[in-house]
Amino acid sequence: MREETLAIIFGMAVVTFLPRFLPMAFLTRWVVPERLKMGLGYVPTAILSAIVFPILFFNEGGKVVIQPLYLLSAVSVFIFSWKVKRLWASVILGMLVYWGLEFIM
Amino acid sequence: MTNNHPFREGAKDALPVVLGYLPVGVAFGLLARNAGITPSEVGLMSFLVYAGASQFLAIEMIDQRMTWVPIVLATFFINLRHFLMSSNLSLYLKNTRLSLLGLLSAQLTDESFAVATSNLSKVKNNPHYVLGLQITSHLAWVIGSIGGALFGPFIKISEYGLPFALPSLFICLLVFQLKSVRHFGIMVVGGISSLFFKWALQGNWHILLAALLAGGIGVGVEIISGKQKAKGEKQEGQG
Numbered sequence: 001m002r003e004e005t006l007a008i009i010f011g012m013a014v015v016t017f018l019p020r021f022l023p024m025a026f027l028t029r030w031v032v033p034e035r036l037k038m039g040l041g042y043v044p045t046a047i048l049s050a051i052v053f054p055i056l057f058f059n060e061g062g063k064v065v066i067q068p069l070y071l072l073s074a075v076s077v078f079i080f081s082w083k084v085k086r087l088w089a090s091v092i093l094g095m096l097v098y099w100g101l102e103f104i105m
Numbered sequence: 106m107t108n109n110h111p112f113r114e115g116a117k118d119a120l121p122v123v124l125g126y127l128p129v130g131v132a133f134g135l136l137a138r139n140a141g142i143t144p145s146e147v148g149l150m151s152f153l154v155y156a157g158a159s160q161f162l163a164i165e166m167i168d169q170r171m172t173w174v175p176i177v178l179a180t181f182f183i184n185l186r187h188f189l190m191s192s193n194l195s196l197y198l199k200n201t202r203l204s205l206l207g208l209l210s211a212q213l214t215d216e217s218f219a220v221a222t223s224n225l226s227k228v229k230n231n232p233h234y235v236l237g238l239q240i241t242s243h244l245a246w247v248i249g250s251i252g253g254a255l256f257g258p259f260i261k262i263s264e265y266g267l268p269f270a271l272p273s274l275f276i277c278l279l280v281f282q283l284k285s286v287r288h289f290g291i292m293v294v295g296g297i298s299s300l301f302f303k304w305a306l307q308g309n310w311h312i313l314l315a316a317l318l319a320g321g322i323g324v325g326v327e328i329i330s331g332k333q334k335a336k337g338e339k340q341e342g343q344g
Contacts (some may be wrong), residue, residue, distance in 0.1 A: 001143065001146050002210070003141035004172070004173060005146050005167075006146075007173040007313055007314070008150075008163060008173040008176050009146065009149055009150045009153055009154065009310075010151075010158075011154070011176070011177035011180070012153075012154045012159065012163060012176065012177055012180040013153035014180075015178075015180055016152075016154055016155070016159065016184040017210070017211055017344060018212060019181075019184060019185050019186075020184070020187045020188070020190075020210040021186050021210040022126065022191070022210065022278045023189075023204050024191045024192075024193055024194060024195045024198065024209070024210045025203060025213065026195075026219065027192055028198055028201060028206065028324055032196060034146045034217040035327055035328045036324060036327075036328070037304040038282045039194055039320075039322065039323050039324025039326070040196060040320070040323075041323070041327060042261070042287070042291045042320055042322075042323025042327075043189055043190075043193045043320040044193065044218075044223075044278075044282050045220070045279065045282040045283070045288050045292055045298045045319070045323075046315070046316040046317075046318075046319035046320040047132060047190065047215070047219075047295070047312065047316045047320075048219060048275055048278055048282060048292075048295075049291070049292040049293075049295035049296040049299065049315075049319065050107065050296065050299035050316045050319065051215060051275050051280055051299075051312055052272070052276055052296065053295075053296035053297070053299050054303045054311060054312075055272050056272075056297055057276070058300075058303060062121035062303075063117060064304060067241045068280050070269075070272070073128075073269055073272075073273070074272065074276055075170045077272075077276045078276055081276065081277035082230075082279040082280050083136075084279070086168075087118075087121050087223070087274070087278070088120065088121055089276065090276075090277035091124060091125070091270055091273045091274050093273070094266070094270070094273025094276070094277075095266030095267065095269050095270055095273060097266070097269075098268070098269035099157065099265055099266030099269075100266075102266070
């Protein structure tokens with residue numbers, strides 16, 4: 001392996017590890033106030049919506065677009081997982097709807 | 106307590122993530138190979154760094170003949186978002202050995218975090234569940250990457266709806282989080298502000314900024330409503 005590539009890989013590994021590790025290392029050893037804990041319960045919702053919306057409304061070139069294929073598939077998964085509450089089934093359904101719509105559109 | 110069972114449970118719950126990681130890993134391996142990275146380097150990067158978005162960006166930057174300093178800096182900023190997830194998971198992993206926490210946090214990704222937070226009862230004080238979930242996902246990413254680097258040109262990864270596997274996973278896990286009207290509110294704030302930040306800023310800041318904003322509002326609302334409730338109870342007590 002080449003030195004430059006190794007420097008890139010190890011550098012990336014270190015700077016990726018630190019923000020993953022430090023909060024866990026310190027906060028597990030700290031008693032978190034109850035209210036703050038309840039507030040942190042919203043963090044997964046905040047992170048997931050911050051990930052999902054741009055997937056739906058931006059194309060690969062980073063432009064804002066309306067993508068019917070993505071939106072219709074997303075709405076199907078949303079409704080299905082709301083009703084059925086199964087991760088596996090929802091992922092398979094999303095793939096099938098997307099695949100099917102690809103043929104039609 | 107047997108450690109074997111929760112580990113297997115975690116590995117099982119990782120399967121939807123595996124379904125998403127394999128094709129994306131293959132895509133990564135393929136692109137990395139095209140940018141002149143060898144299959145063993147691809148495998149090492151996926152094993153040690155294990156953060157999709159930053160790996161794709163690194164390949165792009167390597168392709169543009171950039172040196173390690175800007176690549177490592179860009180990686181740091183893209184992956185900074187994990188500190189929020191790490192903070193959140195820490196609530197459920199008290200009394201876990203530091204060495205085990207090191208291993209768990211090294212494998213923390215958006216997807217494994219998302220699955221973990223939808224199974225909090227299994228996560229609570231059960232690091233081996235998280236370990237099973239994450240090792241399985243990590244393995245899929247490494248295998249997919251190496252596979253893509255070796256056999257990329259012969260594999261069709263854009264078929265069978267595979268490009269929508271990870272979006273489906275995220276949407277479903279988001280739905281699982283929506284337990285109250287407040288959660289819906291947080292979703293709207295997080296989603297729309299993320300769109301705004303992505304539109305307004307270059308790079309990958311939008312997830313971190315939107316999550317901080319929406320999460321911050323969530324914490325604020327809880328603290329304020331908690332105070333009002335305490336105040337109301339106090340007044341009732343006086344009356």
